[in-house]
Amino acid sequence: MDLVPPNTQADLRHVSAKSSEQRLSAFMHEVSGRALIMMESATKNTDIAMDLVQEAFISLYKAYSKKPTEEWYALFYTILNNKLYDWKRKEQRSAIPFSLFKKKNLDFEDDAPEEQIADDYHIDPAEILSQHMTINEIKEAIDKLPIRQQQAFMLRAWEGFSTKTTAEIMQCSEGSVKTHYYRATQALQQMLSYLSPYHQNKGMTDE
Template identity: 60%
Template sequence: MDLAPKRLESQDMSTLKSTAESRLKNFMQEVTGRALVMMESATQGQQGIAMDLVQEAFISLHKSYSDKSTEEWYPLFYTILNNKLQDWRRKEARRAQPFSFFKKVQLDEDDNELENIVDESTPSPLEFLNQALTADEIQGAISSLPHRQQQAFMLRAWEGFDTHTTAQIMNCSEGSVKTHYHRAIQGLRSALAHLNPYTGGSSE
């Protein structure tokens, strides 16, 4: 019996697995820092929880989508990460309110869409702020935003996703993304105005 075909097939599978793991390692190195910043803001600075959520998202990505291209991984990863975060937030809400299982857990109260919002451009986080602001000041302002506004801002301004992709990741309409992003920009400008001389505040 000729076992060569099976041996070759086994070698091919091993090569594909090695390639996928190598790609995932490079992908993780590229996005881990930004993903952690996003999760730390969403969990109010709980670094351990943020790390767990990011790691779980990577594990799920590798387990279910190792055959996808690296470009496809970006929205898939953030969709998985968003789902992990939502699950964690639901558990936290139920833990805080022991009898909340009798009613629907309301995680966000700013989902009402504003009418006639023009889709804004996606500046870098510093582009509309004073360049002298520190990363800590900006991250602190982001952390003070409602969760969905944080998501919309981080996905669009930090990750550079368009409105359509952001809506898919957040599992909401494009109108909601525009609303959350618009409110996030307004909230950040307001929160940091006293540090930004270009908006009439003072950095002293």
């Protein structure tokens, strides 16, 4: 499992000697912004997203405060995703009257059978999240993805976790991660293609 994801900005050389509270504070400062965006995309509700992130930090500290800081990253996102799953299941149950009396599939959307897809991590996220796109445009596109695709894309492309670690965090197979990640990149490229210079130049030529 990855310890510190490649895309993190934290400098762990100076936090190992700090108290658990100081380490948690530094860790929260490092990951809370990205984690909040991930949960906002999944829940479509800022207040709920903040609650989930806060609960995940509390659970992390209670269960793993003695763990080295570098081990917190994967542990935190595993806890956070478990809390998201629990919230999603409760929402699905409460939205269906008499759900206790009928069989209901509570799996997340986009959990289709795995496809034989190569790990496309060589896709440069910069090609999708390029300088020609604003943060709001990017976030709006990610919000439209099914939850599992959001998770796979953000854990792989944004946090930089490996396929193996992402699968452990999402509690699915590596093949599922590859499928979700591939579908996410394809969908984002299609949704954001109108922002690329090539697309814009082509439109001017067609006129």
